[in-house]
Amino acid sequence: MVQIHIIFVTRFFDLFTRYVSFYNSVTKLVFLGTSIAIVWYMRYHKVVKQTYNKDEETSRHYYLILSCFVLALLIPHKYNTIEVLWSFSIYLEAVAILPQLVLLQRSSSIDNLTGNYVFLLGAYRALYILNWVYRYFAKNKIRWIPWVSDLIQTALNADFFYYYFKSGKNHEKLKLPA
Structure with a gap:
């Protein structure tokens, strides 16, 4: 926080x-x-x-x-x-989500509100990459710090995304491997 x-x-x-x-x-x-x-x-x-x-x-x-x-x-x-x-x-x-992801991994059960929040937060940052791509093509402008940071944050969330979608597909409660 x-x-x-x-x-x-x-x-x-x-x-x-x-x-x-x-x-x-x-x-x-x-x-x-x-x-x-x-x-x-x-x-x-x-x-x-x-x-x-x-x-x-x-x-x-x-x-x-x-x-x-x-x-x-x-x-x-x-x-x-x-x-x-x-x-x-x-x-x-880019790395502020790490403590939350570690806490979720250690907990035995992730409630829907928390899982959805973390997913939407990660999706927001992943979609932000589209903003940088648009800026590159529309304005021919690259700012490497936000590009790399957004990619790192999205990569940190990738594992969570996988288990989030897997639990939704199988109609199971979201659980991350320990």
Whole structure:
């Protein structure tokens, strides 16, 4: 959950330094506000909080955050603060699903809501690849950091997609191999 805040805050840091348009500014504020609200709700709402088991979560997401930050310092889009933060947010978004996938793999049963959420999240990122392909052909523009990051995130989700479709085809409850 921490990763969501970090991704959007670092990606939209330019909101405070560069004006693009009213639409752009409002969209970034909506993304920030809704992501903060969702994480707050998930963390502090009584019903959702009861489903969280801290003992099952053993991921060390701080290692992911630190690794992505170091990678952003080494391979940013450009060498300035805004672009390093943007690169960091793209790298982090690519691997932010890993703790959730590990937790799902360790759990004995995956409820439909969680399975559908993870599938749709992965499908959204996979479909985003189409955006990069469109930009390449329409504008002859390649930004390697988002391309590679989207491909990595889609590859990380590929195993989950396989078991998601397999369980749907066989009308079984979604279960990942241990």
